[in-house]
Amino acid sequence: MTATAEPTVEFGKARPRKEDARLITGRSRYTDAITPSGTLHIAVVRSPLAHATITGVDKSEAEQAPGVVGVYTAADLGLEGVGLPCAWPVTPDMKAPQRPVLATGTVHFAGEGVAVIVARSPAEARDAADLVEIDYEPLDPVLDMEAALADGATLVHPDLGTNENATWVFDSGEAGTGTSVSDAISAAEADPDQVVVRRRFRQQRLIPAFMEPRSAVCDPTGEQITLYAATQVPHILRTMTTVTLGVPESKLRVIAPDVGGGFGGKIGVLPEEMLVVALAQKLGKPVKWSETRSESLLAAHHGRDQIQDITITAKKDGTVTGLDVKLLADMGAYLGLVGPGVPILGAFMFNAIYKFPAYRFTCTNVFTTKTLTDAYRGAGRPEATFAVERIMDELAVELGRDPMELREQNWIKHEEFPFTTVCGLTYDSGNYEQATQQAMELFDYAGLRREQEERRRNNDPVQLGIGISTFTEMCGLAPSRVLGSLSYGAGGWEAASIRMLATGKVEVITGASAHGQGHETAFSQIVADQLGVPFEDVEVLHGDTQISPKGLDTYGSRSLVVGGIAIVKAADKVIAKAKKIAAHLLEASEDDIEFAGGNFTVRGTDKGRSIQEIAFAAFMAHDYPEDMEPSLDSDAVYDPENFSFPHGTHLAAIEIDTETGHVDLRKYVCVDDIGNVVNPLIVEGQVHGGLAQGIAQALFEEANYDDQGTLVNGTFVDYTLPSAADLPSFDTRTVSTPATSNPLGVKGVGEAGTIASTPAIVNGVLDALRHLGVRDVEMPCTSQRVWRALQDAQGRSTQETPVDTHSPGAGLGSIDPNNPQGEVQ
């Protein structure tokens, strides 16, 4: 029994989110709002240096400071041997350094913890942190990935003997999913009727910048130790805390209360989370950590940071013949929970919507003395989509073709689905023609091309560029067997339970723990339809291992397409049980019972019982079939058979003021095909937020390090997140080609906007400038970079004066040339 077979009442309804009243009015409880009585607070003393030997730690003054309970290093806590987990050994011979809870001996990135203060208040802990004297012997930082791989490079972890974490290769010729790309390139080079286009792209380092800083509270006073954490992954955190600290899983309860965003940035298992558990156990009192925003930008994991060397070959008629991808991916100083696998996720997406006959992907993960990288919205897929959508534009330029026409020539036609790609994935459904046609109309593609031509002809100081991105992605992580083949340290299933209460209300328990997505609303809509109960009667519970003991949490656009389907499966079981009781009570054969709109009726009669009546009958248990238990409650675990493959066409109109270099995003149109839509309002919100983050990579954001390995823009003054004032009103639409791989026909949407938008913007920037001689602009395409690119193109070489200023400026808005470190006098 599925939603598509039911009269749909809730499915597709643009319901405002039920969680918003609580979240928007501040009535919510985030982790930092939880302070059990007697709570002690910690502050972490962090290294200001990227790479240094610790030669001494003097705690004496800090220990004497008001309110201080204790000052500890890893050795003081007996934690020197403890390493934080990496759950994704991408190759059998992957080099994995131990990532300590607190640095011992050597610090490997600026921001790494060296000691921890425990005090009676957060302010006293913070004050005392300044009093710990740590002596460092500086070592050379390792900052550049290519230099890090060169012979004789300073090693981040000398015991590993190399700065290379792993090299992961996929070759369609070897895998038998396509032909050899080496052959394709040789053939193209020898053939005057083919072209070879090579480009290097840079994925800059980004900071996830979730709204709620990270926080953890451990209360050791119950029989189960309770760990509250601002995390996306309470279930994984529970298991990994057991693995890391040896607390028996059964003695540990993890609660993720309302969590204020994550974007992948809260997927980790943190040193600070392990510290609060270890300290709470040691001291027998609740212990809390809440990071400052500066700590968050400095020490929470970063995202992206790749160098991409892309080679595409094609016939002169435009047919692509091969794609070769070589990546360097910066892991930072250590491996995050899934860090080494993030670039590998991209391996399956560089070929995107196109029919490449030959494909190779080679990724080398590199250690540097920077903050570690890990999942950030899209995780591997934005990088892949950027590279392929950029290179398709470059190929179009090379061949003198309209970039959309060239894409259409090479993409998988609607009638060719299901389609098995050159890397072996089977795309179940898609209709690139439909999404593209709607987007082109909505955008007025032809009209804007005419305007562009006119501006070029008139030598208008404001030039117009049109940026295209026709993306797809794989989401709904993930079929467990696929994860197994990639050596991932867990499955990809999700769990759900439905409890029918005596009064007919429904509790739905999901293992997909929301951190702002709107699970409570969307899942309630699904269950209301499945069980035929009012939306208001459904309560969705999650994020507490005591309530929801089984789950794999929220990331990779998996909640609906995996977690949602688990709920449907549980509902099917509830209905099957209820049907037996209904048949029993109605004195009919089970085969004659029909279920629709929440009522069980005997076929051909007006006799019936509502599902609420059946729930009550099951609760009373006075009269029920002998061959069953008196309960409708049901559990389900759903392991997806395939990923889902949302796609869409995104178009950006970019105006560039050639006098200043200012880039203005004038218009943005996207038509996304995400299959059937549960709640269009939530979808719109996801798309808008995703677009903002993807556009931010193209135009605004970058984590900058100086030559000593110090993060120089570690505040929101200089890490320039855009606000609504920097973005136009987006024109977002959806079309629906239902997924055939799940009973609701749904596809994920959480990452689509981020994945699609970045190349659309950069393609638009270059489309505006290419006729002026500009070949590339690195991300973020700031006004200064655009201006310099224009100067260079016109033969007026400019030189940036060296920047030696550190974040933040004392005045926040400016830098004192005499005092660039920013101490206010």
Next chain:
Amino acid sequence: MIPSKFDYVKPSSVAEAITALRDGGDDAKILAGGQSLIPVLRLRLATPSVLIDLGGIPELRGIREDGDRIAIGAMTAYYDVIRDDLVKQHVRLLAQATETVADGQVRHRGTLGGSLAHADPAGDLGAVALALDAELVIAGADGTRTVPASEFFVDYFTTAIGEGEILTEIRFPKHTGWGSHYEKFNRTAQAWSMVAIAAAIRVEGGTIAEARVGLTNMGTTPIRATGVEQALVGQPATADAVRAAADHVTEGTSAPSDADAAADYREHLAKVLTGRAVLAAVG
């Protein structure tokens, strides 16, 4: 983001504030709207021993007409400056620049006097005060004194306000009927100015009769673009004439370099933006 420990006093008159400042010694800091100071405290870039909050002194707020001047209390919030009819009529450039400061929340809390006394060269209002020849009234233990804007901004974060003194009022000469424009260029919509140009122009019969141009973030203080002003006067209010005059804008500047903009780019921007500001002002 927890500041170091400090004491806090909230005087109810200027005299009380001056006493508190004297009692507080070297490490006392004045809290106006707090939109720069609070972040600085939270980042521990400043660790004052005592904060003297001027928020409880009614006489420091408000806008009044004072002969040929508009007098604005130092603690008047940006928001009140922007919507004030006297300001709109006689000192429109001030309203125009103030409207570009940060975001709505900051404009409700931040104050004109706080911004000028903080003297961040990236702040927007110093260039306006300088261009319009504002006078700044400073109160101390020995009474009040008036300092012209041209002498007020001394260096990076340094003004003519002395030890134990408080900025109480800013007086702007009326520029009734002048054209004006504040041309701001920044990295994101609500960021500090990368470069900005404050221009007030009086045109008589198609010719520029008087010109006032101030620069934001082109040196360690706000800067008056006297070269541009001189080049503009007597010229026709045309694009070519204005752009030629704008080329003088970098005279006497020392543009900073940071990650968003190196000095050469700032200098280029200043020329382009000066042309635009003046042309918008002559409208």
